[in-house]
Amino acid sequence: MSKRDDIMNTTLDLIDEEGLQSVTFAKIMKRANVGSGTIFNYFGGKEELVNEVYRKARIHMGACMLEGYDPETELYERFKGIQLNRLRFAIDFPKEYRFIDSYSYSPYISPDIRNMEDDSREAMESIITDGQKQGIIREMNVMLCHQIIHGIITAVVRGYQINKYPLNELQVHQSLEACWKAIKV
Template identity: 30%
Template sequence: MDKKEQIIKAAMKLLTERGVQATPMSAVAKAANTGMGTIYNYFATKEELINEIYLYIKRSEVHLIAKTMDADSSLKASFFGFYGAMVGFYFKYPESFAFMDQFHSSPIITETTRATGQQDFLPVISLVQQGQKDGIIKEMELDALLHFLAGTITTYVRWMQASGKENDPVYLERQMRLVWDAIKE
């Protein structure tokens, strides 16, 4: 792991545990086992660091999801693959989930950062758009549909974590069927 990634992971952990106000850059430097100068070589401000963590997580999600996307699969199978991969990612990386749960809608995340993160999800967006074009997925504003899907993932993971349950395949299958039934035409 390089210094930049070390800083990102240390900051992610501190920010989710303590919050923005209680996480000074000096605490991040200490947790990352690096100096303040090194941090400022990578990130001019705490807000810039938070936006970079957001993109780091988005890229990690996309990397995992790309492995599940199969052009020869049906739309439903592709959707289930994407949805299951997202849930699996958040169970595998709970600090990433905690960060996104806290910061996804935060005004700290800039519109530029959000747009960049969305660009990384073009394969998933294309999947949804193709489903709409083919009359398989409800015709509604894309942004509303994507927010709905993200909300169902977040709520499901929160519920499973609060219940002390692991990523149980039976519960996940039921969740995916519920969500699929909600978005299909």
């Protein structure tokens, strides 16, 4: 693995363990077995490094969420598939997920990168639009609708990650159902 990857992986680990604000270059260097100057050969500075880690995580999550996505299948299938993928990503890649969840609106992450193209979001929005055209999903601002679904999944994961409850098939099922009922007519 390249030094560049060592640095990025170590950075993510440290952010997850200690929080972004207490991650210092000294800690990264030490853990990644890298000289202090080396970081600057790959990244312009701390902000750039963090944003790169964030971008990578977002791309990873975006790809995972569209796994198995087929625009041809029935609307509810597509809806459920994407939300399930999000839950799975949160469970399988907790560090990436938590980083995105916690710091998307931190001033460290530049708006440009936070608002990067996001195919999964576009897919969700087209699902909502379609559903509204078909009369399955209630009429409301598409973004509001998206936010409602997103809010449920995010909150459910958070409760799970701080051990408020397990996240087995049952809870996953109940959560997805809650999403759907929240927005259908």
